[in-house]
Amino acid sequence: MENSSPLPSGVLLFLLLNVTVSVAAPTAESVYTSFLPCLTNYAKSPDQVSKIVFAQTNSSFSSVLQAYIRNARFNATSTPKPLLVVTPLEESHVQGAVICARNIGIQLKIRSGGHDYEGISYVSDQPFIILDMFQFRNITVDVQNEVAVVQAGATLGEVYYRIWEKSKVHGFPAGVCPTVGVGGHLSGGGYGNMLRKYGLSVDHVVDAKIIDVKGRILDKEGMGEDLFWAIRGGGGASFGVILSFTVKLVPVPEVVTVYRVAKSLDQNESATALVLQWQQVAPHTDDRLFMRLLLQPVSSKVVKGQKTIRATVIALFLGGADEVVTLMGKEFPALGLSKEDCTEMSWIDSVVWWANFDNTTKPEALLDRDVNTASFLKRKSDYVQKPISKEGLEGIWEKMVELGKTGFVFNPYGGKMSEVSSDATPFPHRAGNLFKIQYSVNWDEPGVELENNFTKQARMLYSYMTPFVSSNPRSAFLNYRDLDIGTNSFGKNSYDEGAVYGVKYFNDNFDRLVKIKTAVDPENFFRNEQSIPTHTGLDTGASKSGAGKLSHFSRYWKLMLDVGGFFILELII
Structure with missing residues (x-):
């Protein structure tokens, strides 16, 4: 639905004469007083609207905003805050929020859970509104x-x-x-x-x-x-x-099997042997078996004051313990799996186990949203297409120990992942990838110095891994958001900037996504720091013709007049 009206001829004349026209920066109060009545007009239950729109002056604003922030890096006083948080209860609330935000010309950020490593669903350096979908939970x-x-x-x-x-x-x-x-x-x-x-x-x-x-x-x-x-x-x-x-x-079978086996580098280099063999087995074994590998620098139990590397295999097998023990004995002897390492349970209990609850925890624990909890973290990702050699692993261990805290999560592919075409969905990382790497570092205390130190560690390890991972492009996983690999400057809607990160996330599928984006959202309303750009959409931040500014202005002005508000023109001649 378009909501725009032509500007008065006098203002148009000024624009045509290249006079700069700008709308006063929106404030939380002005946006609230314009957005609320607009949303009320679209809502099927208008009486609910005042209860789902939280302005910065609302006593519940901070608690609603913080509830689903999962990365404490973006929960600081200095973190840019939204002008409003909208928590829709029905579809018409969402429809109205989209239309009203678009009419005002305010960025709309969409949050559905908060597990957003870079906070792009709830942080922006431009005026913005959060549309928080947490009440859409049926x-x-x-x-x-x-x-x-x-x-x-x-x-x-x-x-x-x-x-x-x-x-x-x-x-x-x-x-x-x-x-x-x-x-x-x-x-x-x-x-x-x-x-x-x-x-x-x-x-x-x-x-x-x-x-x-x-x-x-x-x-x-x-x-x-x-x-x-x-x-x-x-x-x-x-x-x-x-x-x-x-x-x-x-x-899923009535009985599944889980196990966790850990080995350390200071135990006769058994960790290296385990990782070498894991690369050969995990992506190729029975597709009912998933073996995640955690690699972490830890304090040595053999030599006090020194660090070593611990390798931990965490597994789910869609079958019984006897079968997987026999399988591992044949294919993965370096693991040394025994029946005592395994626990048979129902699939739902394995979900609880993988979520790091103890074995006595009931499935009802899965309903706990665990709001207002966050650690400080940085994540990055890579894909490995050729096994890493013993010499390569030994160099990686040295680098991890030197850095001190950043670890890896290796997630094996193969099985069904190799059977689905790379263009069946936008996710392209299928056949040819042995495993995905997640770089992981967490810390407990706030502070710029700590954050810089730990994020630098992750970036240095990522840089060190360059020879061992995919290239041209060096691929990345979209859900492990990482702004280090490229961003699109606010409002520019630059295809060239978008391609920097877009090709890493989507490989050959990126251009099809751009084509679709151009067709369904040509003005690039739905945008964030790593969104899909358009080819022909308005350059809302630096339009060569000024059309982007004019469109933004006319929509904002019309809505202000519709709700009895006001606007300010600043003419700079």
């Missing part, structure tokens, strides 16, 4: 047809629990952290510990509902093949607001 499970309709603000833990309530032999292949929000996880190409058997979360999305830039609610048929393809791995926030996904459930 989950409808249809066991007979083996599908579930999941709203974007539900958490993975809630999804797993609701499936388990209806069936003990169904599950869904998504992430292992139960507090992750569905909207961002699935639209970014979510994965978990069943990816070798069943692939990614997006490989099982059969329908979706999205609100586009015009405020329309579209399902798979309404949005068309291209947009449906784009939001299954291309990041939904570049194209609209995801309301829900319809997903296909997958079968």
Whole structure:
């Protein structure tokens, strides 16, 4: 829906004469007084609107904002705050929020869980509003047809629990952290510990509902093949607001097996032997087996005051303990797996176990959203396509010990991941990739010096790994957001800047995403620091013709007049 009106002829004349026209920077108060009545006009339940719009002066503003901040780096006093936080309860609230923010010309950031490593869903250096989807959390499970309709603000833990309530032999292949929000996880190409058997979360999305830039609610048929393809791995926030996904459930056995085995470098170099063999086995073994490998610098138990490397294999096997012990004895003797290392349990109990709860914890723990909890962290990602040699690993160990804290998570591919075409979804990292690396560093205290130190560690290890990982492009995983690999300057909508990070995330699929973005959101309303750019959309920050500024101004002015507000012109001659 377009809401714009022509400017008076006198103002147009000034613009044509290259007189600079600018709207006074919006304040929280002015945006609130214009946004609220606008949203009320669109809401089916107008009486609820005042309860879901939180201005900075609202006593609940800070608690609502902070509840789903998961990276404490972006929870500082100095962190830029939104002018408003909107927490919709119904679809019309979302429609209205999109239309009203677009009319005002204010950036809309969409948050569905907060597991956003760089905070781009809730931080901006420009005036912005957060559309927080956490109240969109309904989950409808249809066991007979083996599908579930999941709203974007539900958490993975809630999804797993609701499936388990209806069936003990169904599950869904998504992430292992139960507090992750569905909207961002699935639209970014979510994965978990069943990816070798069943692939990614997006490989099982059969329908979706999205609100586009015009405020329309579209399902798979309404949005068309291209947009449906784009939001299954291309990041939904570049194209609209995801309301829900319809997903296909997958079968799980009544009994699964989990185990955790750790070895240290100072134990006769057994960690190196384990990692060498893990690279040969984990991506190629029975696709029912997923073996995550954690590599961490830790204090040595052999030599006091020194650090060593600990390698830990954490596994899920969709079968019994005897079978996996026999399998590992043949394929992975360096692991030394015994029956005593294994625990048989139901699939839902394995979800609880992988979430680091103890074995006595009930599945109800998955419903705990664990709000207002965050650590300081930095993450990066890479893909490995050739096994790393013994000499290469030994050099990596030395670098990790030297740096002191940054560790790795290796996630093996193969199985179903190698069977799905690289262009079936925007997520391209399929056949040819042995495993994905996550660089991981956490710390507990605030402070610029600490943050600089630990983020520098992660970047130095990332730089050191260059010879061992993919190249041309050096690929990265969208859901492990990393602004180090490139950003698009606010408002520029630059294809060239977008391609810097876009090709790393999407490889050859990037240009198709740009084409779709250009078709569905030509003015680049849905944008963030790493969103998909358009080819022909308005350059809202530096339009050569000034059209971007004119469009922004006319929409803002019209809304101000509609709600009885005011505007300020600053003419600089």
